[in-house]
Each structure stands twice: as C-alpha cells, then as structure tokens.
Amino acid sequence: MNEVIGELLPLAVGVAISPVPIMAAILMLLAPRAGGTSAGFLLGWVAGIAVATGVFTALAGVGFGDSDEPSAAVSWVKIGLGVLLLLLAARQWRARPKPGTAAALPGWMSAMDSFTLPKAAGLGFVLSAVNPKNLLMCVAAGTAIGSGGLSGGGDVVAVAVFTALAASSVAVPVLAYAVARDRLRGPLDGLKQWLQAHNAAVMSVLLLVIGTVLIGKGIGGL
Incomplete structure (x- = not known):
C-alpha cells in the first residue's frame, strides 16, 4: 500500500494544483448564487476524479493481473503517459500569453453567474473526468493502483486517498468560504487574477515535471 500511495502523491498534486478548476471554483464563489454552484462544482469534481480513477483501476487490474510480466507492461504504460504529458x-x-497581454478567460467561465447547481456539478465532472490533462493523471493513478497487487478493499482505499488529495484544492476554498465568506472575497479575487495570468506557465511546468517522473518510473521498471 505504501508504495502505491507514494506513486499516487505526485499525480494527486498534479490534479490538485491545476489552475483551471481552482479558477472555476473561485468564480463560482464570487457569483450571486455562490453556495449552491460551488457545492455542486465540488461534488462533480470529486465524482469525476473518483469515477475516472476507479474505472482505470479496474481496467488495470484486469489487464495486468494475470500477466506473467506485469511490471514491464505497466512500465510501458507509464512511459507512454509521460510522453503524452510532455507533449501537453x-x-x-x-499557448501562454505574450508579456503585457492579458490572458483571456474561456467562454464558459464568463457565463458562471447564471450557473445552477446541476450545471456546476456537470462542469466539475467534465473538468475532472474528461479534460485531457486531468484524465491522463487519473489514468496513471488507476494504472498504479490496479497493478499494485492490492486487495479489493486496498484498491478502494487507494482511490479514495487519491481522490481526496486531488480534490483538496477545490474543496478547501469552497469549505472555507462557507465558514468565512466575507473575509475571503478579497483574497479569492486576487488569487483568481494571478491564476488567470499564469495558468499556461503553471500547467506547462506541472505537466513537464509529472511527465518526467512517469517516464523515469517507467524506465526504472523495465
């Protein structure tokens, strides 16, 4: 279990510090219906991570569980995922904005003031389970869990740990805002502006580091 959790930590951090979902959560917290939309987004975000990781955990368990050399197959999967992350x-x-140029918000972010709880939940699910960057990290996490030789209960615990860590960056501001909303509006607005300006740079460095780690682990397992 400890070895599997160790492999999951950098992947969970990669999902957690992805700027786009954090920006989305902050924008919802600054919207007129902050409570409902932010709670819906958090629920969708957690569900998406758990579902995507759980599906690939099951697939990895079936695909590598009866193999005579599972480590080699898993290593090549990690190398392939690492290469994809480097390309991303x-x-x-x-895609980062040129110096002095303001980064434009995606169109769906501009429409968040009118989001309902179901729409926010759907957006959270899509960003966590379908967005290519997060999906690749969920695939890598599911592969690590499914090929780790854990029991069924161990797989569930590992998926839960990964989901909790990966969702923490969205959960913390949503829960903190519910407790102290008046004091957090200014800091949240400042954080949103910083993330908007540095989104591309943060993500490129993040994907570079995690892709390199996956390739290194894959090569080490061959």
Missing part, C-alpha cells in the same frame, strides 16, 4: 506541457507553454 509543450502545447501549454506555446
């Missing part, structure tokens, strides 16, 4: 890192770096 290069794409993010090229």
